[in-house]
Amino acid sequence: MKLAAICYSTLAVTLLLSGCKKEKEESATEKVAGFDISSLDSTAKACDDFDNYANGGWKKKNPIPGTESRWGAFGILDKENKEVRLKGIIGEITKLEDRKNGSEEQQIADYYQSFLDTATIEKRALEPMKPYLDKINGVKSLKDLSPVSAELQKLGVESVIGFGVEGDLKNSKINALYQIQQGLSLGEKSYYERMDSSTLNVRKEFVKFVDKMFELSGFTDAKPGQTILDFETKLAKLQLTNVELRDPVKTYNKMAFKDFEKLVPDFDLKTYADKQDIKTDTLIVQNKPYLQNLNSLLKTTPLATLQQYTKLQLLLRFAGYLPKRFELEDFRFFATVMRGTKQQRSRSEKAIRSTDNLLGMPLGKLFSKKYFPEDDKKKVSEMIENVRSVYGERIDKLTWMSDSTKAKAHKKLKAFTYKIGYPDKWKDYSSIKIAPDKLIENVVAASLFKHKEQVDKIGKEVDKKDWLMTPQTVNAYYNPLNNEVVFPAGILQPPFYNRDADDAINYGGIIAVIGHEFTHGFDDQGSQFDDEGNLKNWWTVSDRANFDKLTKKYIDYFSGIEALVGFKINGALTIGENVADLGGLTLAYYALEKSLKGKTEPAAIDGFNWKQRFFLGWAQVWHMNTTNEALRNQVQTDPHSPAKQRINGPLPHLKEFQSAWNCASGNKMALPDSARIVIW
CATH class of the missing domain: 1.10.1380.10 (Neutral endopeptidase , domain2)
Structure with missing residues (x-):
């Protein structure tokens, strides 16, 4: 079972007798727009292609860099986290003197150096891999293999x-x-x-x-x-x-x-x-x-074929750590042919990313301390509880689910736990031996450490404090076995979460993301696990049939969308993520509406009311340019729909979208009530 990857804020009123006019002025000065209107394409129609309308200007200004196969909010923030923030952290570490052997500082600095030491890498060539190649060549039978x-x-x-x-x-x-x-x-x-x-x-x-x-x-x-x-x-x-x-x-x-x-x-x-x-x-x-x-x-x-196959798998594993001639050929095929990437990153940029891949948690400890304030943890906790509350209300209003199954859905929702930012306890990686001049041996040492860590777990109790992503990761996940949602510090930054933006933008961004992860607990896979994380049916026969009927309609809907000529979205592969997007948007919208009850209608910003800005916030976190090669690869292999369809796909099923943008029945993104699919 693979992992599937809200801001309730009010201004503090310090002058109670200052009147409404003064309160509006304070609000205007303390909040930022959070959405750049130059991202819009005013020649497009919001109700026909919302992605093009909301992001057309952004796409023109942001062509795909040669080092990337797709370019959007996730990639831009990931680049900032790694090539600016982690680069700075690594730079500070490499300047330290007398790094203690086995310390995280020594491991990070020496691994980084071993990746940059191209002269040694070229000189040693395949020498570090010779013992493994000799064993492959020495295989005399299938049992020997x-x-x-x-x-x-x-x-x-x-x-x-x-x-x-x-x-x-x-x-x-x-x-x-x-x-x-x-x-x-x-x-x-x-x-x-x-x-x-x-x-x-x-x-x-x-x-x-x-x-x-x-x-x-x-x-x-x-x-x-x-x-x-x-x-x-x-x-x-x-x-x-x-x-x-x-x-x-x-x-x-x-x-x-x-x-x-x-x-x-x-x-x-x-x-x-x-x-x-x-x-x-x-x-x-x-x-x-x-x-x-x-x-x-x-x-x-x-046997010779099996030996060839095994040698290739060995080369694929270590190609990125071998002399440049191997690295270039590996890049040509897997990056250029498969995904349309035109040029490699610089060696220093690759060194940062490689260090992050190998020693992500030790780096994450330093990243969290420097870039994720404790106050943000509290704010995100409030967001999560806000979504939990609204989800409970949505369950109560379902017309296709019986009361008995609703009670069990509430039980599972109540049992949801969450992790925010970074682990409360950090693992000890000091046993990994890292040298400044032995890149492949360093990779081997880290791999053996990881392997031992995994096999030692067999038959033992699950550590529910364990994290499956590093804090600097721009992503989030739902783990059905723990019945938990996890939000690393890496994604809790603009444009996903902007503490200075108005609520509508944040609700359309990070709260929809939080709602997305919550909904994974009730998608086609997550719904098969109970409140304790066990694969166990908690539905009545008729309720499951109703749910399957709704998801089948949504599968058919996405399967009819062509992402690229000759390549339609695989609705059955992407159904979990598509259901989570639809649920996340629904939860976030009603969480925002709930937060505004009893308050003065928020003023328009840049000519857009709060309802419209909610959907602009959603479009902003998914804006993306993608190469055709990467798009083909995604449609064939990825359980996530392409970015354009993640923006446009669920919106016709939300009457709230049609109302916000005054979409008429003839518009492409307007569906009659009878055709809309409402699951959660």
Whole structure:
């Protein structure tokens, strides 16, 4: 089960006898617009294409930088967090003298230095990887491949069988071992099946990429690209689709480990687990037929092909840490061909991001201390409780849900917990050995630390204080097993949350985001988990049927939207995120309306009333320019709809939007009441 990724403010009145006129003046001076009207395209019609109307001006002024495949609010804030704020933090650390060995300062500074030391990287070339390559080349049988693949898995190198650790879906308090399908270099099985020209070109370029990587490595294998593509195409046919993987019931198959071993007897799964230090009597299998068919595929595949495939996975894992010739070829295929990115970031920028990827939590501790005031934590808590209150009111008003199921929905909503900003307790990473001149060994050390951290959890109680994102991450998530919503400090900044903006902009931004995460607890996946985070039905048969009928309509609605010529949105893949967007917007709007009851109608700002500014706030957080390549990749692989459809998609279903912008029945974004879908 994968993770799915509100500001109630009033001005303090200090002069009670000053009168209404004075209060309006104070309000005008203490608040900022929060939305730049130059972002608008006044030639567009709000009721026909709200994204173009609200963001057309912004898109013209903000072309995609050559280093990016898409450019919007998330990417801009992420760049600020990493390339300005983290850069400053790392810069301060590197100037420190006498850094204690094993301290976070020593680890951060030395890893950063090891990434920047390109002379040493070029000189050492593939030398750090030679022990692993020798083991791959020394494989004499399929059973021999098992312990080698296991050792590589500990380093983060993918194979045809992966393992993961998280709470047991049916006993969420205890961690369990999961078997997961993996091993497709292109990331998703549709890349091996689609016959349109762009996907055919991706496969053609993949063959060229593999051939080039083998050539650069000095390998003498004949036609490795086509050989590996043919193998992965067969592998892809055995795997579940990304839509099927969304079903937690279908992918939950708990069994004894000894029975698991029998599914792929020729690969020696016992040794595969033992070499990864995995000790358990049971595990949860994602796809039993995949494993049974995989055994036949492995038996009939030449050993030389499996060796080539394994060497490629090793190269893919470490390409970004190898000499420039490898890095350039990896970038050419995965960044340019797959996503349309034109140029690499500077070495120093990549060094910052690599340090963040490897040592994100130690950096996050320093980031939080410097950039997330404790007052903001309190404000966000108030926002969350505001959304919880409104969600409860929405549940009470549902016409398609019975009272008995409503009572259980309230129970789950009440049990929601949340984390804001950063962890209350920080982990100890001091055992990771980092040297200033051994980049790949540093990556290996961190990977082994992470692997041990995971396998040590198997069979033990879930630590509900654990964070699955670093504080500087521009994202948020809902974890169904903990029944919790999590908002890192990284996203609690403009344009998502602007403490100086008027309420309407913040409600359309961060409160809609908070509502989005709350709604994940009640989307097509989250709704299958109870208040304690267990995969357990809490619905009546008729209520579930009503819910499924509504979500099916919403699936069909999005499936009819073409994001790019020949590429329609996969409504079944994106249904969870689409439901969460619709729910988040609904909750935020009514939370804002509730906050204004009994108060003077807020004055218009830049000619827009509070209702219109709410929707401008929503459009602002999703404004984005995207390359065609990245858009194709997103439609095929991502459970989130493209940004334009995240803005425009839910709005026709909100009569509040139609009223705010005076949309008429002939407008493209106006739907009759009978066609609107209201879920939460």
